[in-house]
């Protein structure tokens with residue numbers, strides 16, 4: 777699979793089969809992804825890859841809290857600016873309309889939206905997941921490094937026939953994840969990532985993108 781194909785076929789998959797993810801494939805992906813770039817090569821990512829019982833335990837703890845109506849953990853970082861200005865606000869609304877519209881959920885049906893988003897904490901059925909931490913001292917450039925690392929992981933997963941879904945949703949239950957993983961002090965959970973084989977019976981519509989001239993400016997010379 778070439779890089780264009782990997783980029784074009786990657787999408788946030790929200791429905792996986794229970795087919796196990798080969799450990800060797802995960803090792804190949806994580807070994808190759810370690811070649812991701814980072815400022816001064818500090819490699820600020822801390823990835824935990826879970827399958828089997830440990831992943832079931834994380835899902836169980838989050839699921840129990842959801843069922844009990846527990847509040848989310850206090851945020852360790854802000855997922856979005858409090859005021860999402862234009863054009864980001866409109867893009868976010870369009871995403872919500874597409875995602876929940878595809879599930880037949882009305883715009884104002886908050887309960888149904890919550891039920892749909894609760895699948896996040898079951899990793900959408902995925903049998904493997906990655907939890908990515910970053911040191912709490914790190915700044916914006918290092919968060920960008922971690923983003924590049926995670927995208928590299930997601931593209932390499934495509935080369936193994938696997939799909940993924942990056943999930944900030946897991947940061948809302950960071951304490952439950954930490955109970956299972958016991959990360960060193962000073963790390964905070966950026967996101968989870970569901971990993972597995974796509975359930976082809978579920979519609980995974982492509983999300984649109986802004987036209988190129990809204991996000992890219994070519995400044996040509998002669």
Ligand SMILES: Cc1cc2nc3c(=O)[nH]c(=O)nc-3n(C[C@H](O)[C@H](O)[C@H](O)COP(=O)(O)O)c2cc1C
Nearest residue numbers: 786787788790871896941942943944945946967983
């Ligand atoms: C850092 C990050 C966090 C995300 N968190 C979630 C999440 O918690 N749950 C979810 O269903 N999708 C999540 N997504 C997926 C986005 O909604 C998705 O990438 C976006 O809508 C574009 O769609 P595509 O990835 O299918 O192209 C996240 C994506 C990123 C990059």
